[in-house]
Amino acid sequence: MNPIEDISTGSASSHRWFGRRRLAPAASAGTIREMLRHEIRDTGWPYQPVLPAAPIALPRASYAQLFRLTAALLDLVRRAALESADTTGGRLAAYQMPPSEHQLFADDQFTEERYADMVARPDIVIGPDGPQFLEFNVSAAIGGPVETHCRLEVWRKLYADEEGRVPFSSTDPFAVRAGMFRALSAELGVAPRVAMTGSARDQKVESTRYFDLEAEYFNNVGLTARFFEPEDLHQAWDCPPQLRYPLGLRNFTIPDWTELGIDTAPVQAALDHGCLLVNTQTSTFLSSKLTMGLLSEGRPWMSAAERALVAAHLPWTRILADRRTTMGNRDVDLVPFAVGSRESLVLKSSLGMSGQQVVIGNQASQPAWEAAVTEAARAGTSVVQAFVEPRSCRLAMIADGADEVHDADVAPVFGPLLFGGRPAGLFSRFFSDGTAGIVSVMRDSADNCVVAI
Numbered sequence: 541m542n543p544i545e546d547i548s549t550g551s552a553s554s555h556r557w558f559g560r561r562r563l564a565p566a567a568s569a570g571t572i573r574e575m576l577r578h579e580i581r582d583t584g585w586p587y588q589p590v591l592p593a594a595p596i597a598l599p600r601a602s603y604a605q606l607f608r609l610t611a612a613l614l615d616l617v618r619r620a621a622l623e624s625a626d627t628t629g630g631r632l633a634a635y636q637m638p639p640s641e642h643q644l645f646a647d648d649q650f651t652e653e654r655y656a657d658m659v660a661r662p663d664i665v666i667g668p669d670g671p672q673f674l675e676f677n678v679s680a681a682i683g684g685p686v687e688t689h690c691r692l693e694v695w696r697k698l699y700a701d702e703e704g705r706v707p708f709s710s711t712d713p714f715a716v717r718a719g720m721f722r723a724l725s726a727e728l729g730v731a732p733r734v735a736m737t738g739s740a741r742d743q744k745v746e747s748t749r750y751f752d753l754e755a756e757y758f759n760n761v762g763l764t765a766r767f768f769e770p771e772d773l774h775q776a777w778d779c780p781p782q783l784r785y786p787l788g789l790r791n792f793t794i795p796d797w798t799e800l801g802i803d804t805a806p807v808q809a810a811l812d813h814g815c816l817l818v819n820t821q822t823s824t825f826l827s828s829k830l831t832m833g834l835l836s837e838g839r840p841w842m843s844a845a846e847r848a849l850v851a852a853h854l855p856w857t858r859i860l861a862d863r864r865t866t867m868g869n870r871d872v873d874l875v876p877f878a879v880g881s882r883e884s885l886v887l888k889s890s891l892g893m894s895g896q897q898v899v900i901g902n903q904a905s906q907p908a909w910e911a912a913v914t915e916a917a918r919a920g921t922s923v924v925q926a927f928v929e930p931r932s933c934r935l936a937m938i939a940d941g942a943d944e945v946h947d948a949d950v951a952p953v954f955g956p957l958l959f960g961g962r963p964a965g966l967f968s969r970f971f972s973d974g975t976a977g978i979v980s981v982m983r984d985s986a987d988n989c990v991v992a993i
Contacts (some may be wrong), residue, residue, distance in 0.1 A: 674928070
């Protein structure tokens with residue numbers, strides 16, 4: 541039986557970019573549900589009452605476009621962030637970074653800049669004119685790699701024929717990240733030994749499976765890898781030279797550890813003793829929403845082609861302050877314009893995760909919106925961004941306790957994973973009832989990996 545089927549109908553908000561074919565479910569609802577939950581077990585991933593019955597399948601051209609655009613725009617994001625000032629101190633001041641971000645920098649600024657964007661994942665929706673980049677997450681602590689690996693393991697088992705072939709293509713994040721560390725060890729002339737740095741306390745579980753999955757994969761493909769809680773990280777450098785870990789994955793964020801009361805001093809000690817943890821702390825400037833504002837408004841060094849790329853795929857975004865700027869072909873006073881354009885704008889703090897510090901104008905009252913915009917303009921560390929109405933695709937879904945699969949039109953937020961500049965799999969999140977909004981793993985959403993057919 542051909543697992544690829546045509547989609548004859550869809551919602552009014554569907555888009556031709558998604559194509560007209562999809563993968564049919566390859567097993568019963570109960571089997572798929574059990575396999576998906578078993579594979580993601582003990583990782584701290586939130587319980588999801590509704591699960592996908594198949595991967596999201598895109599035409600090869602659409603799938604490839606997301607990675608091509610991600611690589612090009614990430615290069616512009618990097619350039620915009622680094623040219624904001626000549627030094628780390630200057631950038632901290634230019635971005636008005638909170639004191640919590642004034643730490644964990646390597647002594648060598650070239651090292652800081654060179655390895656700031658090794659791991660990245662933008663958030664993309666499909667608007668009326670195609671892919672729209674809502675933000676860039678430039679950090680090794682991004683969600684997606686483990687989740688995509690686990691989902692992909694299930695789909696490969698379900699769709700493989702007798703010879704192990706599957707009717708789709710997708711890259712495994714762990715394979716690409718292993719290649720990234722091999723390349724790094726060769727570039728630096730060090731042993732391919734990788735310290736997976738994080739904390740199970742981040743995952744809200746006692747199990748370390750979230751980190752062990754990737755470490756075990758690395759060990760099986762010729763790298764030496766070990767997971768370290770921060771209290772144990774001294775063992776990565778305070779040992780005989782041949783047992784040291786010169787490389788590492790920085791799988792945490794400072795705000796998360798601060799909230800949990802986890803001391804970052806062991807990480808600083810590892811950096812001081814020559815362990816390169818990627819991404820470097822300079823990635824905080826690349827992740828800032830202010831960088832999106834700089835790019836959207838245009839930088840003097842951008843070529844005409846780069847400006848056209850940004851105009852086509854970044855929603856209009858401006859750093860919010862009491863100033864004049866452009867909107868289309870007209871000049872506007874930014875704060876009054878933002879206050880009066882609630883229905884068409886989104887307010888975002890420069891830093892934030894999981895949809896926090898975001899106000900969608902059309903979901904707020906006018907007084908609340910005006911107060912939020914006025915306060916943000918005074919602080920100068922937020923952006924306003926044009927709201928993008930996302931388009932949908934049809935996906936087979938499985939509800940809790942259901943014996944049958946049902947179809948739903950969902951509006952996915954795509955997260956192309958880019959490791960060391962290479963495509964590393966495609967993560968997606970969406971509301972299972974098809975609604976749009978701030979999609980976060982902590983807000984009753986569903987997730988899936990995305991494949992090409």
